[in-house]
Amino acid sequence: MTTTQETTRPPQRLDDVPGWFPVLDQVLFDWFLSRQEASGTRGDLLEVGVYMGKSAIFTGRHLQPGESFTVCDLFEGDAPDDANRAESTKSYGKLTRRIFEENYLAFHDALPRVLQGPSSVVPGEVAPGSCRFVHVDASHLYEHVHGDIRAARDLLLPDGIVVLDDFRSEHTPGVSIATWEAVLNGELHPICISTQKLYGTWGDPGPVQEELIEMVRGRTDCHLSMQEAAGHRIIRLKSKGMRAPEFPPSRYADAPDAPEAPGPTSAPAAPVTPGSAGSAGSVPRRRSRVRRVAVDLLPPVLTRALRRAMR
CATH class of the missing domain: 3.40.50.150 (Vaccinia Virus protein VP39)
Incomplete structure (x- = not known):
């Protein structure tokens, strides 16, 4: 006390x-x-x-x-x-x-x-x-x-x-x-x-x-x-667990914090899941798979043409 x-x-x-x-x-x-x-x-x-x-x-x-x-x-x-x-x-x-x-x-x-x-x-x-x-x-x-x-x-x-x-x-x-x-x-x-x-x-x-x-x-x-x-x-x-009566704070009581100003409104981002169109790195990974398949199955002339087209 x-x-x-x-x-x-x-x-x-x-x-x-x-x-x-x-x-x-x-x-x-x-x-x-x-x-x-x-x-x-x-x-x-x-x-x-x-x-x-x-x-x-x-x-x-x-x-x-x-x-x-x-x-x-x-x-x-x-x-x-x-x-x-x-x-x-x-x-x-x-x-x-x-x-x-x-x-x-x-x-x-x-x-x-x-x-x-x-x-x-x-x-x-x-x-x-x-x-x-x-x-x-x-x-x-x-x-x-x-x-x-x-x-x-x-x-x-x-x-x-x-x-x-x-x-x-x-x-x-x-x-x-x-x-x-x-x-x-x-x-x-x-x-x-x-x-x-x-x-x-x-x-x-x-x-x-x-x-x-x-x-x-x-x-x-x-x-x-x-x-x-x-x-x-x-x-x-x-x-038995009484609460004190309401009593006003002193003149020195801290003022409550002002609510934070909202930022600029923007549309919410779409949820991102691995492998979806919005997922980071999904396009390069898909291109890598296509390139590997082309190298394995197509004639060299067509493979070079396909690579140029994809670039």
Whole structure:
């Protein structure tokens, strides 16, 4: 899995942007955001932790007129504590704000609102109850994730959607603890889980779950199972060869090659078979056979006359 840009060539397509955004989650982001738009839900978008911009680029395609999109990341800035500094240096040492902005502008005409700093700055910059969709993918440390989830609850609309990344990865136990703590103690209702993300709401999960189940049952490329845990219905989804939703190429994508201009029209050549009239060398071979027969059977006078006539 690529974690740094190894070339300065601008991204041609979304897959060229380094990062972790599986196809199943692209399908789910697209479905949740499109469902909100189809129902007339309006509200801002927020992503906390953007890395090099892959999921932010995707989310930005769903920005509606009058809405705002805010992203927050440390980038190359100072971390608020030693543990966060060590985490950032180890996993995101090559990330800079310039790289994120260049990647984003390859697909969009304008940048989102960019907050450079720890996720703790978000509550003071984003209005409470203003967001319809919040994606949390910043620090994996329990203290930070706990604060990010609490902020997401305050910033979301009543039926807004929160997406929590890495909630069950083996290297992120702090995210798991903070996530399930919010479910058990903070009234966060899980809607569904993918391989690495939990989708939830502090509103009523029933209607959106029913629509999601109907959508998935209409597909052949997604496995669905359901479990009950601590009074919550949890929908588990797994890709079975899913294809990513259509996403326009970047402004740097190579233009398709122009079709080759047709050459001058000419009649097709007749097929050539050995020994046919059009076969190369057929006439000389026939003349050779005639000449040999004449030499063997005719008187010399006639043979010389025949040779002159054939020449």
